[in-house]
Amino acid sequence: MNYRLSLLLVVAVGIFLAVEVPLFGYTPPLQPELQFLLQPKHDEHAGHNHDEDKKGLKAKKAAKKNLGIDTEIDEEFLLKIKDFEKHLKNKKWGKAIHQLATLSQNPSAYKGMFPEKDGFSVSIQYKLQELLLGLPAEGREAFHLFFDGKAKKLYRTISNSKTLGEKEMEIARRISTHYFFTSVGDNATELLGDAAFEQGTFDSAARYYSMILKNYPDSEISELNLHVKHALALIRARRIEKAQTVIRVIAQQFSGKKIQIGGKPLLAKKYLLDFISADQSQPVVSSIPQNRLLGHSPVPIQKLKIEWQSTKLFSMITKVIGKNNVSVPAITFDSKKAYVNYLGICFAINLQSGKIVWMSQTLKEWRQSERKWRSTNQFQIAIHNNVVIVKNGIGSSAFQRLVAFDSATGKELWNSKKIGQLSQISFLGNVVFDGDRFYVLSSRQQPQQQQRQQYKYKLHCIRTADGKVLWREPMGKVLTRITRSGQQAFSSPSLSRYENSLRMMTNHGTLINFNFLDRKLNWVFKYSHLQKKGKTVEQLKPFNPNGTRFSLKKRMLEEDGIIYMKEKGVTNLIAIESNLGKLLWKRPVGKPSVLVGMDKQNFYLFSNELDAIDRKTLRLKWSTGVLSTSAGRTSIVITPKNLHVFTRRGIYEIDKTNGDIENIYREKKMLLSGGGRLFFVNNHIFSLSSHALTSYTFDQKKKITPNETSPDKKRVIPSQAKP
C-alpha cells in the first residue's frame, strides 16, 4: 500500500510540475516597449545609498501631498483667534470684543492665510469680518456699545467731505469691515455697494447690499430699496436665478409697494422683471468665451463650405519642426484678423481673405533662432486695444519672454528682454487684460539656501502700451513635484478675471482668488491632484497619431458666482462659491477628463470620451466615444442643439440630448492634422489645426484661395502689408 501511495505522490508531483511550473515560472518575452511592465520603476537609482532613497521617497510623498502653493499660516493669529473663541464661549463679551478689535486694528501685522475646512484658506481680513458678522445678539450689542462713538467719528469725515474719493471709500471700507455693528455700519456698507455698482463691479455691489439685508435687521435704510438694489446688482452680474429669488421676496413682503425711479413711482416687482428681460438681450458676462457659443440658430455642419484655407505657412513650419513635434498653435482673434503664435513665429491673417498680413519674423530668421520645441503652453498670444501680447519660450530652457506687437502693422512695440525690470523674468501661463494693463505670472527661482531650489509665483501688473511694471505681488511658494530623474516640476498656471478678482489655477492642486483692490489673496483652495508621470516644467506633449493623448486648455468655468473646475489628474468635478470661497459640491468623475464647456443644462467633460453631466442632478446624461485630438489644445463649440468637436477624424456634430453623432465634416487637411480647435467669430466658423486655419461659411459663396506671401522670400514690411 505504501508503495502505491508513494507512486501516486510521485505522479501527482510530476503532474503539478508539468502544469503549474510553466504557469508561474515562465516569463513570456515582451516587446521592448512593453518591458517597462516588468522593470522596477526606479531602477535608475540602483546602487544609491539607501538613506538617500528614503529621504527622496519622503520628499516625494510630502510633495505629492502638498502640490500647488504653500500658503503661510501665522501661528500667533491662530492663537489669538482661539482666545477670542474661548471668550465668546464663556460669554465674556468685553474680552472677546477687545480681542477682535485688537486684531482688526492692524490686520496687516499678521501674515498668511487662515485655514478653514474642505481645503480652503481665507485671508485674515476675511476671517475677521466673518467673526464679526458671526457675533451673537449680545455680542453685537456689546460691540455697538464699545465702538459706536469711534465709528460715528470716522463716518463724519465721509459725510463732511464734499466728494467721495479713494480716501473716503477707504474709511467706508474700514467701518464696514471693522465696525459693522454700529449705528453707521449699514450706511458705510451701502455707500460701498453704490460705489461698486457705479464702477460696474456688480458682484461686489450685490455682496454689500446682501450683507446689510442679512446682518443688519434694524437698519434705518429702506429694506425695499435695499432689496431692489440687491436684485439690480444681481441682474447686472448675470446671477439671474439669485435675482429671481430676491424678486420673489419683494413680491411676498412688499406686495404692491412702489419705488421711485427717476422721480417716477414704479412697482418694484414689475420694474425688476422688465429689467431682467431687457438685460437678457445684452451680451452675456461670463467666463465662457463668446467664440465658443454660437447664435440661436442651429448650424448645419453638413452645409459647411470652405471660404478660405491658410496652409502654406503652416506647412512650412510643420516641415521644419517635423511631424512628431507638431501641435495646435496659440491663436487669438479681433474683428478683422486672427493672430497666431506657432512655436514662436507670430503672424496675422486677414479674416476676410485668409491672406497673411504680417509676420513677426521670416521663416529663415525663426529657423536660425535657438529653439527647442517644448510645451505649446510656452507660446501664448492675446490681443487687447490693438496690442498683441505674445509669450515665447526661449532656447532650450523654459525661460519665457513677452513681446508686444501693433495689431495692425506687426511692429514690435516692446520686448521684455529690453526692459530692465522684466529682462530677467520668465513668465508663465496666459495673460489677462484689464483696461490699459494686463496681468501675468512669473516663477522666480530663489537663491539656493536649502538643498532644493525654491520657486515663487509672482503676479505682475504691466501697462500694455509700453511694458512698464505698475506693481508686483507675491502669490506664494510653488510646491514642486519631484520627477523620476529627480527634477523639480510644476504645471503652467492659468489666469482668469472676474470683476475685481483674478482666479489663478496652478493646475496642480491649488486655486487662488486674488483681489485687485487690496492686492491680496482672498482665499486659497487646495485639492488633491494626482499626476502619473513626472514632467519637467511645461514639457511638450508630442504628437501621437495613434494615441488619444491630448491637452485641453479649459479647466475652469464660472457662471452665476460659482466656479466649476475639473482638470486632468483630479478625481472630482468641483463647484465653489466664488465670493465666499466655499466648497458647494464635489462630483466624482474620471481622472483623465477635463471640463471643456457648459450650457444651461449640462457640464461637458472630455477625455477619450465626451461626457455630459446634468447641472441640476449631477447625473451622467450620456457619454460618447469621440476620438480626441492628439495634437493638444482642443475645444468644443456649443450650439443650442449640438456640440461641435474638432477631432482627428473631422468636425463632429453631436446631439446634446443623447450624445449621438449626427454628422461628421471632413476635409483633407483636417485628417493630416490630428484635430484642433473651433472658433466662432464674425458669424463664421474657423477651425485651427497644426496644418491650417480654415474659414467656413454656410452659404454658397465662391471659394477664395488665399494668395499667401511666401514667408521665406521676404519679410512683410508693415507699411507694405496689404489688408
Add this chain to the structure above:
Amino acid sequence: MTILLRPFVIFFFMLPLSLSFAEEHSNGISVTGTGTVEAKPTIVEMTVSIRGDGALPEDAITKFNGKKRRVKKMVKKLNIKGLSVVEGGLALKNALGMKSIQAIFNGNGAKNINQFQLAIEENMTLRMTGIDKLTNEELINSLVKIIDARLDSGLKVGSTSNLAQLAQLGAGELVIFKITDIDKLKEQAFKKAIDNARKQAEQLAKLSGAKLGKVTSIKYLLPVVSKSKKKSPMESYLSMVLRMQMMGMGQMGQLQPEKPEDKSGNENSFSSPVLEEIPVSVSLNVTFAIE
C-alpha cells in the same frame, strides 16, 4: 505488495491492451479515408467591445447602455444588406483591477488593490451574411464602411478589453470570415472520405487476392491539430494577461453562459482571417469485411 498479488495486477493492466490488439486484428481490412470540401465563406464577423466604466456605478451603466444603443443605431444607419448585431455575454469587472496589476509590476505595491470602479463589458459581434454572393470589391467596400463607422463612433479597435480576441486572432486582424451550413459540407466530406477509404481498401484487397465485403465498422477520427506556431512576443504578453485575468484579478463576475464544449474541436478551423475558400476536412477509419 505481496508476490501472490502481482500476477493479478499484471493481468488487470494487460487486459485492455490485449482487447484492443484483438480488435485491431479482427477480420477485414481497416483503412483511413479522408475527405475535404472547400467552400467560400458566407459570413464575415467583427467584434465590437462595448465597455462602460466610471467613477460611479451609475456612470458605468449609462456609458454602457449608450454605447450599446449607438452600435445598434450605427448598424441601422449603415443600411448594409445582411449586416446585423449579435449580442455577446456580459461581464462585470473592476476597472482598476488591471491598474493594480500594473502597479505591482511597477513596484508600487498593491496599494490600489482594494479600490473599486465598476466596468461593464460586452463583446458584440457585427455579422454580415451572404458575402459569397458579393464580389470582392463589393465586400471590401462594405467592410471599409463598417470599419470607418466604428472608428467614427469612437469604438476602440484592439482595446484592452479585447485581449481575448486579439490573442485568438493576432493583433491587427479586424475581421473573421466563416462558413455556414457546416453539416451539409461535412456530409459531402464524409462521402468523399468513405469513397477514399473504399478505394484504398479495394486496392489492398486486389493486391492480396481477396474480395472486399461490407463495411463492418467506421470510426470518426478527430482532425489532427496543425503544428502549434511559435508565439510572438505580443501574443505571449496577451496570453500572460489573459492568464492573470483567468486567475481572477480584476474579474468581478461573469454573466456569460458557458458555451457548450466543442468536442469535435474543429469549430475554429471553419473560419479564417483571410478571405479564401475554407476547407472542411474529415477522417474516418473504415473496416471492410473480406469475403
